Amino acid sequence: MAQEIIRVEDLHKTYFSGPVQVEVLKGISLSVSVGEVVVIKGPSGVGKSTLLHLIGALDLPTSGKxxxxxxxxxxxxxxxxxxxxxxxxxxxFQFHHLLPEFTAYENVLLPSFMHEPLTKEKQEYAKHLLGEVGLLHRLDHKPNELSGGEQQRVAVARALINKPKVLLADEPTGNLDRKNSDMLYELLLDLNKKLNQTLVIVTHDEHITLKAHRIIELDDGRIANEIRRD
Ligand SMILES: Nc1ncnc2c1ncn2[C@@H]1O[C@H](COP(=O)(O)OP(=O)(O)OP(=O)(O)O)[C@@H](O)[C@H]1O
Ligand SMILES: [Mg+2]
Structure with missing residues (x-):
């Protein structure tokens, strides 16, 4: 049995906006193994981003683990x-949140020295990743000097800089054309193999869906369908 990296138990999330309660997640349970590629699908507003935020500890569940x-x-x-x-x-993220006052290169590098000293190796790796996403010629550009798709690719390089065990991606190719989104998915799948990185991706893109190990479909706050391809 493959090692478990993500475990979600009976997750509920209710948003309260004024007097209105929105029960978005109504009991999601999920186990993801190291190295798995999992696609999350479902209609707009169903709670895909909410689920990803909870898995990534960016928000707290109403109940569940x-x-x-x-x-x-x-x-x-x-x-x-x-x-x-x-x-x-x-x-x-669905929206990239790059820091406007920093260059592409600096944005990618930032997470690598938030908690540890900056090293030559990390500087090289930041450049390597920007090369992988086809942006070596834009290292010194600030976000407002980049196209939407280029900004998105910088955000992907930034997410990879610390070689995280888990990569959570929310429609990462939303701004990209066919060629660039295929390139990006090949990069993610390549890193998944090389670094045994686990990927959880919200997307409707066929290219990655066809290559995923598992497709989870959300509907009405629950897992409505799950397809495994082992
Ligand atoms: N902070 C919030 N307060 C109140 N309601 C919220 C909040 N954030 C999200 N919601 C509601 O929760 C529901 C799920 O939102 P979420 O962003 O997870 O959907 P999604 O599946 O990612 O949709 P999309 O495909 O459009 O990105 C939506 O109906 C949204 O309006
Ligand atoms: Mg969303």
Whole structure:
């Protein structure tokens, strides 16, 4: 039996906005093995980003548990949580959140020296990753000097800089054309193989869906369908 890296137990999430309660997740349980590629699908507003945020410890569940690599996320203090997330989890958001005052290269490098000293090796790896996403010629550009797709690719390189065990990606190719999104998925699949990195991706893209080990479909706050391809 492959080693478990993500465990989600009976996860519920209800948002309260004023008097209105929105029950988004109604009991999600899930186990993901090291090295697995899992695609999450479902209609807009179903709770895909919410689920990814909870797995990535960016938000807290209303009830239920999330374990990453055996660590119960609820047991971490805020500062331990930040460190754990920085080291173990890479996140590519639906919207990229690059820091506008820093160059592409600096944006990629930033997560690598938040908790540890900056090394030559990390500087080289940041350049290597920007090369992998086809942006070596844009190292010194700031986000507002990059196209939407280029910004998205910088965000992917940034998520990979610490070689996280788990990469969570929320429609990472939303801004990209066919050629660039295929390139990006090949990079993610390559890293998945080379580094045995686990990928959980929200996408409707056929290219990656066809290559995923598992496809999970959300509907009405629950897992409506699960297809395994082992
Ligand atoms: N902070 C919040 N407060 C209240 N409701 C929220 C909040 N965040 C999300 N929601 C609601 O929760 C539901 C799920 O949102 P979520 O972003 O997870 O959907 P999604 O499946 O990722 O959709 P999309 O495919 O459009 O990105 C939506 O109906 C949304 O309006
Ligand atoms: Mg979303």
């Amino acid at each position: 999330v374990y990453i690599d055996g660590q119960d996320l609820e047991q971490l203090s805020n500062s331990d949580m930040a460190r754990f997330r920085n080291k173990s989890i890479g996140f590519v």
